[in-house]
Amino acid sequence: MISTDLLLFFIASSLVVGGGVLVVTVKNIVYAAFALLVAMLGTAGIFLLAFADFLALVQILIYGGAVVVVILFALMLTRIEDFKGLTDNSQKPLAVLASITVLTIMMYAIVSTAMPSSKSDPVSMIDLGVNLFQDWAIPFEVASLVLLVALIGAVVLVRQDDEGR
Amino acid sequence: MYDVNWTAVIVVAIVGVLAALGMFLASRIISPRRPSELKDTPYECGIPASPYNWSQIQIRYYVFAILFIIFDVEAVFLFPWAMVFLKDFVSAAVFYEMLIFMAILFFGVIYGWKKGVLQWK
Amino acid sequence: MISQLKNIGFLRGLVVTLKTTFRSSVTAEYPRVDKRIQVAERFMGFPALLWDSNIVEPYCTGCMVCVRNCPTQCMSAEMKDNPKFEDGTSGRRKIINEFEINLGRCILCGICVDVCNFDAIEMSHEHELSKYQRNGNRANLETLLRMGMEFQNKVNWTPKQPEKNSGKPKEKVSKSKTSEDLPNPLKLDKSLNSESSEKDSSE
Amino acid sequence: MQVSQSKINDDAIDLMINMGPQHPSTHGVFRLVIWVDGEKIQKVEPHIGYLHRGSEKICESESYNQIITLFDRLDYVGNLNNELAFSLAVEKLMDLEIPERAQYIRVILCELNRIASHMLFYGVYGLDAGATTPMLYGFRERERIQELFESVTGARLMHNYIRIGGIKEDVESDFKDKVHKLINDLKKSVDECDDLLSNNEMFLVRTKNIGIITADEAIDLGLSGPSLRASGVLEDIRVTDPYSIYDRFDFGIPVGSKGDCWDRYFVRVQEMRESIKIIEQALVDLPEGEIITPIKGMVRPPKGEVFVRTESPRGDLGVFVVSDGSDKPYRVKVRPPSFVNLQALELMLRDTYLADAVLVLGSIDIIMGEVDR
Amino acid sequence: MNFQEILKYFVYAGLIFTVLAGIAAYLTLMERKVLAWIQQRMGPKYVGFKGILQPLADGIKLIIKEDLLPSWSDRAVYWIAPVAVLVPALLMWVAIPITEGIVLDDSDLGLFYITAISVLTVMGLVMAGWGSANKWAVMGGLRAAGQLVSYEIPFIMSILAIAMLAQSLNLTEIVNQQKTFAFILKQPLAFVIFFIAGLAELGRIPFDIHHAESEVVGGPFVEYSGAHWAVFYLAEYMNTFTVAVLTTILFLGGWVWPEMPFEGRLHDFLSILLFMFKTVSVIYLIFWIRGTYPRLRIDQLMAFGWKLLVPLSFLNVVITSVVLFYGFSHFVLSAISIFLTAVLFYMISNRSKKYDSGETVNVVSASQLRDSQR
Amino acid sequence: MTIIHFQFLSAILFSLGLYGVLARRSAVLILMSIELMLNAVNINLIGFVAFRGFGQEIQTFGQVLIIFVITIAAAELALAIAIILRIYRNKNSVNVDEMNILKG
Amino acid sequence: MADPKNPDSEKIVDPTAAGKSDLKSEVKKPVRKEREVPTVPVNLDEKSEQLSSFLESNCPENISALIGAEADIVTITVDKNNLIDACNYLKNDNKLQFNYLSLVTVVDYEAISETFELNYHLVSLKFRQKIAIKCNLSVNDLSIPSISKIWTTANWFERESHDLFGVIFEGHPNLAPLLLYEEFEGFPGRKSFPFHDYQEW
Amino acid sequence: MEINENSQFIPQEKILGQGYKAGEGNNPADSVFNKVLPNALTVKSDELFSLARKSSLWTLSFGLACCAIEMISTHASHHDLDRFGIVTWPSPRQADVMIVAGTVVKKMADPIKLLYEQMPDPKWVIAMGSCATNGGPYYKSYSVVMGVDHLIPVDVYVPGCPPRPEALQYGILQLQEKIKLDARNRDV
Numbered sequence A: 001m002i003s004t005d006l007l008l009f010f011i012a013s014s015l016v017v018g019g020g021v022l023v024v025t026v027k028n029i030v031y032a033a034f035a036l037l038v039a040m041l042g043t044a045g046i047f048l049l050a051f052a053d054f055l056a057l058v059q060i061l062i063y064g065g066a067v068v069v070v071i072l073f074a075l076m077l078t079r080i081e082d083f084k085g086l087t088d089n090s091q092k093p094l095a096v097l098a099s100i101t102v103l104t105i106m107m108y109a110i111v112s113t114a115m116p117s118s119k120s121d122p123v124s125m126i127d128l129g130v131n132l133f134q135d136w137a138i139p140f141e142v143a144s145l146v147l148l149v150a151l152i153g154a155v156v157l158v159r160q161d162d163e164g165r
Numbered sequence B: 001m002y003d004v005n006w007t008a009v010i011v012v013a014i015v016g017v018l019a020a021l022g023m024f025l026a027s028r029i030i031s032p033r034r035p036s037e038l039k040d041t042p043y044e045c046g047i048p049a050s051p052y053n054w055s056q057i058q059i060r061y062y063v064f065a066i067l068f069i070i071f072d073v074e075a076v077f078l079f080p081w082a083m084v085f086l087k088d089f090v091s092a093a094v095f096y097e098m099l100i101f102m103a104i105l106f107f108g109v110i111y112g113w114k115k116g117v118l119q120w121k
Numbered sequence C: 001m002i003s004q005l006k007n008i009g010f011l012r013g014l015v016v017t018l019k020t021t022f023r024s025s026v027t028a029e030y031p032r033v034d035k036r037i038q039v040a041e042r043f044m045g046f047p048a049l050l051w052d053s054n055i056v057e058p059y060c061t062g063c064m065v066c067v068r069n070c071p072t073q074c075m076s077a078e079m080k081d082n083p084k085f086e087d088g089t090s091g092r093r094k095i096i097n098e099f100e101i102n103l104g105r106c107i108l109c110g111i112c113v114d115v116c117n118f119d120a121i122e123m124s125h126e127h128e129l130s131k132y133q134r135n136g137n138r139a140n141l142e143t144l145l146r147m148g149m150e151f152q153n154k155v156n157w158t159p160k161q162p163e164k165n166s167g168k169p170k171e172k173v174s175k176s177k178t179s180e181d182l183p184n185p186l187k188l189d190k191s192l193n194s195e196s197s198e199k200d201s202s203e
Numbered sequence D: 001m002q003v004s005q006s007k008i009n010d011d012a013i014d015l016m017i018n019m020g021p022q023h024p025s026t027h028g029v030f031r032l033v034i035w036v037d038g039e040k041i042q043k044v045e046p047h048i049g050y051l052h053r054g055s056e057k058i059c060e061s062e063s064y065n066q067i068i069t070l071f072d073r074l075d076y077v078g079n080l081n082n083e084l085a086f087s088l089a090v091e092k093l094m095d096l097e098i099p100e101r102a103q104y105i106r107v108i109l110c111e112l113n114r115i116a117s118h119m120l121f122y123g124v125y126g127l128d129a130g131a132t133t134p135m136l137y138g139f140r141e142r143e144r145i146q147e148l149f150e151s152v153t154g155a156r157l158m159h160n161y162i163r164i165g166g167i168k169e170d171v172e173s174d175f176k177d178k179v180h181k182l183i184n185d186l187k188k189s190v191d192e193c194d195d196l197l198s199n200n201e202m203f204l205v206r207t208k209n210i211g212i213i214t215a216d217e218a219i220d221l222g223l224s225g226p227s228l229r230a231s232g233v234l235e236d237i238r239v240t241d242p243y244s245i246y247d248r249f250d251f252g253i254p255v256g257s258k259g260d261c262w263d264r265y266f267v268r269v270q271e272m273r274e275s276i277k278i279i280e281q282a283l284v285d286l287p288e289g290e291i292i293t294p295i296k297g298m299v300r301p302p303k304g305e306v307f308v309r310t311e312s313p314r315g316d317l318g319v320f321v322v323s324d325g326s327d328k329p330y331r332v333k334v335r336p337p338s339f340v341n342l343q344a345l346e347l348m349l350r351d352t353y354l355a356d357a358v359l360v361l362g363s364i365d366i367i368m369g370e371v372d373r
Numbered sequence E: 001m002n003f004q005e006i007l008k009y010f011v012y013a014g015l016i017f018t019v020l021a022g023i024a025a026y027l028t029l030m031e032r033k034v035l036a037w038i039q040q041r042m043g044p045k046y047v048g049f050k051g052i053l054q055p056l057a058d059g060i061k062l063i064i065k066e067d068l069l070p071s072w073s074d075r076a077v078y079w080i081a082p083v084a085v086l087v088p089a090l091l092m093w094v095a096i097p098i099t100e101g102i103v104l105d106d107s108d109l110g111l112f113y114i115t116a117i118s119v120l121t122v123m124g125l126v127m128a129g130w131g132s133a134n135k136w137a138v139m140g141g142l143r144a145a146g147q148l149v150s151y152e153i154p155f156i157m158s159i160l161a162i163a164m165l166a167q168s169l170n171l172t173e174i175v176n177q178q179k180t181f182a183f184i185l186k187q188p189l190a191f192v193i194f195f196i197a198g199l200a201e202l203g204r205i206p207f208d209i210h211h212a213e214s215e216v217v218g219g220p221f222v223e224y225s226g227a228h229w230a231v232f233y234l235a236e237y238m239n240t241f242t243v244a245v246l247t248t249i250l251f252l253g254g255w256v257w258p259e260m261p262f263e264g265r266l267h268d269f270l271s272i273l274l275f276m277f278k279t280v281s282v283i284y285l286i287f288w289i290r291g292t293y294p295r296l297r298i299d300q301l302m303a304f305g306w307k308l309l310v311p312l313s314f315l316n317v318v319i320t321s322v323v324l325f326y327g328f329s330h331f332v333l334s335a336i337s338i339f340l341t342a343v344l345f346y347m348i349s350n351r352s353k354k355y356d357s358g359e360t361v362n363v364v365s366a367s368q369l370r371d372s373q374r
Numbered sequence F: 001m002t003i004i005h006f007q008f009l010s011a012i013l014f015s016l017g018l019y020g021v022l023a024r025r026s027a028v029l030i031l032m033s034i035e036l037m038l039n040a041v042n043i044n045l046i047g048f049v050a051f052r053g054f055g056q057e058i059q060t061f062g063q064v065l066i067i068f069v070i071t072i073a074a075a076e077l078a079l080a081i082a083i084i085l086r087i088y089r090n091k092n093s094v095n096v097d098e099m100n101i102l103k104g
Numbered sequence G: 001m002a003d004p005k006n007p008d009s010e011k012i013v014d015p016t017a018a019g020k021s022d023l024k025s026e027v028k029k030p031v032r033k034e035r036e037v038p039t040v041p042v043n044l045d046e047k048s049e050q051l052s053s054f055l056e057s058n059c060p061e062n063i064s065a066l067i068g069a070e071a072d073i074v075t076i077t078v079d080k081n082n083l084i085d086a087c088n089y090l091k092n093d094n095k096l097q098f099n100y101l102s103l104v105t106v107v108d109y110e111a112i113s114e115t116f117e118l119n120y121h122l123v124s125l126k127f128r129q130k131i132a133i134k135c136n137l138s139v140n141d142l143s144i145p146s147i148s149k150i151w152t153t154a155n156w157f158e159r160e161s162h163d164l165f166g167v168i169f170e171g172h173p174n175l176a177p178l179l180l181y182e183e184f185e186g187f188p189g190r191k192s193f194p195f196h197d198y199q200e201w
Numbered sequence H: 001m002e003i004n005e006n007s008q009f010i011p012q013e014k015i016l017g018q019g020y021k022a023g024e025g026n027n028p029a030d031s032v033f034n035k036v037l038p039n040a041l042t043v044k045s046d047e048l049f050s051l052a053r054k055s056s057l058w059t060l061s062f063g064l065a066c067c068a069i070e071m072i073s074t075h076a077s078h079h080d081l082d083r084f085g086i087v088t089w090p091s092p093r094q095a096d097v098m099i100v101a102g103t104v105v106k107k108m109a110d111p112i113k114l115l116y117e118q119m120p121d122p123k124w125v126i127a128m129g130s131c132a133t134n135g136g137p138y139y140k141s142y143s144v145v146m147g148v149d150h151l152i153p154v155d156v157y158v159p160g161c162p163p164r165p166e167a168l169q170y171g172i173l174q175l176q177e178k179i180k181l182d183a184r185n186r187d188v
């Protein structure tokens, strides 16, 4: 009899894997984006099972928004007739080969280095916050710079585009 | 206890889906159906729909969406911060850290503002 | 400060809508006889033929002037010799035999009333005549007369040219009321027909 | 950037959108084909004719009195103004003298009709801008006016009241009181309308500087009425080419300066106030007397042609009548103000957004019955 | 996690859905009635006593209406979209308390949870717009995405200010902190921002840009009929109710403020009544605004959000944190907040007037014109 | 539910992402695949810190790390899309095969 | 739908001859020549008199215009080849400045004189003057230069006239059907186009 | 024509549902439910449903010509169709009733047909005004369709030009009656 936890884990991971498979195979780009959302929600479920409630919500918050952006973007950039031709390229066999190789290697590594496993306690948001802001202050500020760079980059690129018109 | 009762969440979600499906199913069974070819065409103010492609670049929405992602991430940091910065066991630096963080990000918005991406002209 | 607030347009708008919220509604509750909006006296509903109750016959002689002048050609009429004229009870030599108006077609212009020389047709107050059939509103003589009768009762109608159209046979001296100088029915005082006006309900 | 330019301006990236013939804000059966890039309008193409009923041709087979019913139905919001225009044309052909009383009643009713028309504009414009209540307020006032019309003319919309030579029947004795009461109500409601919509910030940002048309362009395009005056051209046929008895009244002519949607809107709102002034003056002067110059038999104007211009709520309503001496006109042609004003749409819509198209179209205040005839 | 517990949750969830659906249905009636009063009409009147059965008739009608699944559309997306809107609307209610203890999950992450879930609604609208394969719907979907995503930021920030004040993300806790002063008194600015952003999230006038009838004829919903459309509207009105309840909880002191001098059962009953009264007032305000304002244009909406609301909401967060950090009196906070609210109003009313250097429409007298002609 | 499960899931997701990156032609799809790979990393990480029996300290650190990963992922998404947009405007295509800058 | 069992359901009984003549689609008899009817007297006001005399003396030779009057409006009849010149003159002359085109009308005199008459009604907003340009077209050659370049107003009027009367405006940017639809046959504005008999459509 | 000398002219009573014939105009199509279940049940349910249908008639906001003004008036404060539960929606997908208010021109014929088709079942049509009924004042015109019933089935004809708001409301009451009668007279 498998435990409830394990059952939930399998449900969540089937969401993740199923979503992932759809993302990489589906022809319709918008479907791929929806599949990505499913995979992300599945990941949130995985986070939950690992006692990271806050992270699960973060996952929903950020990817729920980000996926919308991707969809918008896919809508904006793709023509409906492109759905047929644009998805897979000629490297497909190579890609299959490469990913299977990587998968095998990783599997082998996982199986061969059996790790002891034991549960730990959930982390509260307060602990997380204290840790984040006290011990990781510098990376935190750097993160803000990274975001700033992304922001400015996006703004600049878009603005050029504006002038182009 | 900083956690969420996920059982409740999942159950509510299931109930929501089931309720909607129930309504669709009921409607499927008891609503009259009279399919016709014209009924199947998209509504376009009474003119037969013309084909179109999706290639629409609405760059404006995109800028706002990017801004949204960035600020979403910021919100992720802000919530734990709001909960801890007043606690006695954290140092005062935590407070100023976030001010700097916000200042840096806000600089980005001001930059975009000055560059005119918040304007639609 | 307060005067400054007054200039904020979006607050002023809210005040306007708040004020009207507390006004009573102006809605007429249509199907209810007592609360519906009553049509004005001059209201031009569908045309109806009038009934000369003195002689017990319609005023209309079937002269077809209205038929010719109707902008939508929605009327048709047929005259016959008036049997009462032969009897000597009526002054009308000819009388209407068949009259039909396609009320579904009529545009309520009132031209037929204007051109009729015999005071035989009038715009009644009838206007609620929805039907399930396209031609369900082809009113024949009987219907038209009935509508006219209703109208006559409602507004105390009297002919505009009583002398000419009394319909009395020429030889007799008319004693009836109609020969008196009666007021224009359209200028009648409201109190005269306040009771009868409520009959115009649709329930 | 050169390469991208040529590619972007490809038609392929513009989305063609059909607005109308059935669209809540095309004011009837008007079809506007818009090419948008994102929300921005690149090109527009108006299509009309969805209400082309062939009235002008039908007029050739009707007698003069019957034609008035057709004119009622041209501009179905300014009916009395239309009737007046046609009657004036025929009266000019026949060189008729109109009794004073009839003239005054005509003016009073026409100005009331102008207010009713502008109230419709106000309501519909509010609806275009997204506010539902102005619509209802506008129609509430219209209902009051129509009630008065019904008690005078016998119909709410299609009056057939103004006749060649005068008016159909005299007004009731309490007419003056009724009109007084009505215009007092109207005065208050115009202020209320102002408070509700005209000063609203959201409405202001929506309409200011949108759909600008300069005075020169307006004249070149033949705009008329409030649309022309909003561009700053001082032209009101009631004053500059007076007809009927309009030269006896003193009233204001609202003139805009920018020619944007707000100006066109506000000119109309102000015009309501000015119309009230005219009515007040006319009520004071309203003489007793005859109401119609009787014409024997059919109306048979002498041979010739005539062109009269009048100021309908929408602008310069001209009627051109050719008579061949029979009881039916040889040719009737209307100069429909909406038809001409609508041509300016293409120009007004440069550099605007899809949402503005609705407001710009609304600000011209078209009536399709008149555009398509 | 035993079976019984899950069953219990199912019952609760079913209850939540039913009650919310009922409330949503009657909100449509309330909206129609409020609009009718504003417009001096009567509103629904003849279905049931005073129109009381109108929502029922509408609901049944919609379900027995043909539910088109158009062949040109992207069937799967089209079909799922209403569910994707309805589920987040319901999920919010996991963490929202109606009164002390009446809540599915009294979580300490409550506010963050609500924030995270509220983002998901956008998905459904975009799906609907895209799935319908209709030009209006696509435009509406894109507009919805842009608009909802933009107003999420001020929405979150004003929530955050309250979270800071209460030093908790737990909604019950937040309410209980307002025993003496409702947070609207301390943070009127946050209230105004929250309310505006909430209106925008709901897509109600003046922000109903994505389903503007006079522009995009219903936007994402243009192709939907019957039950699918009903689900959309259900979700929309549920969200309206949710926002009203959240406003009550976060700003108006929920069921505790003002304190009532009663004890026991009576107290509980009255506090629920108080809570409901506040909620209904907020909803009335929403409908009142709906009956008064025109709508903005999409770019103006975005500009308003990003140039006014976002900076102000950030400022608000900073000010709140500074006041709290240095331990200033809360009156300082109120004063600053009121001042900033006044600034916001002033800027709103001035923004439009800036075009308006003097009145552009002048009235020229006719006699003057006549004289000039001669 | 042990650490192995997480590791397997992570491995599968990672190779799916890899496949996507290699096999897909549309730049947007490649971007999505990269997101998948980042998620795989996150899953691995959370599995590690939660089931390896580390103390509270390390566990918190792991979650902080994940937050940073998500942050970077979001930033990457934003920037990458901006770049794709740029290319699209120039080439009218998001097909990576055609995105040969050298060819012009 | 119309009742199929009762084919007569549409027919409106109209036995009168007078009614029939209205319905009949025959070409109107050229009444003008047969009966002696009075004509509208010319009754120009002061301003128009001035305009008339001004035109008579100042009108350029090459336009070869005929100055006349109808009722209360000055008319100027030109040949279609001179139309553009005449328009330009009227619009640009400093003393005239007819900057506002009010109306373009086509009158069908086919049955009377085998011509179509075009009327252009102009207004000078500056001097408050009115004038009508008249131009006769032979039915055999229905083309005329377009004046839509001079007054943009004319654009739709000309399209409409093309629609309804088949007049061809040379140089018009777009003569696509405006009021009618593409498949419509015939020119319904003309006198020879029949009225619709009330029948099943 | 027989008029008895002493006959009293009884005012013509305007009874709703007069002249109703089953099978005219638009009728709702069969649902799966109708096809499967025994008659008694479906007939009953249809009658029940007809109550909901008739109290929630949403119209397509669609005005053609002059009659549209009166139609809007009917929606406005003084007459307020909302009392009957009638609201307008811009898209045919959400509409139950199409009020053809105005002249139907041949150019407009195809759009009207299309819009009608795009309305989901059950749907009804009201022809408002003499133009929509049979061409009205434009019966001579070369471009007017002589009545909208040449294009789409019509349930209720409202005469008048334009019909007063009361007349339209009466037409709507007639339609409601028809919906009820239709459900009753349905042969399953």
Ligand code: SF4
Pocket: C059, C060, C061, C062, C063, C064, C065, C066, C067, C077, C115, C116, C117, C118, C119, C120, C121
């Ligand atoms: S109603 Fe009058 S005009 Fe018509 S036929 Fe009768 S008498 Fe003649």
Ligand code: SF4
Pocket: C047, C069, C070, C071, C072, C073, C074, C075, C101, C105, C106, C107, C108, C109, C110, C111, C112, C113
């Ligand atoms: S009112 Fe007009 S349309 Fe009606 S029957 Fe009389 S003349 Fe004909």
Ligand code: SF4
Pocket: C107, D073, H065, H066, H067, H068, H101, H102, H103, H128, H129, H130, H131, H132, H136, H137, H160, H161, H162, H163
């Ligand atoms: S019936 Fe009369 S009012 Fe209605 S559209 Fe036709 S002409 Fe206009």
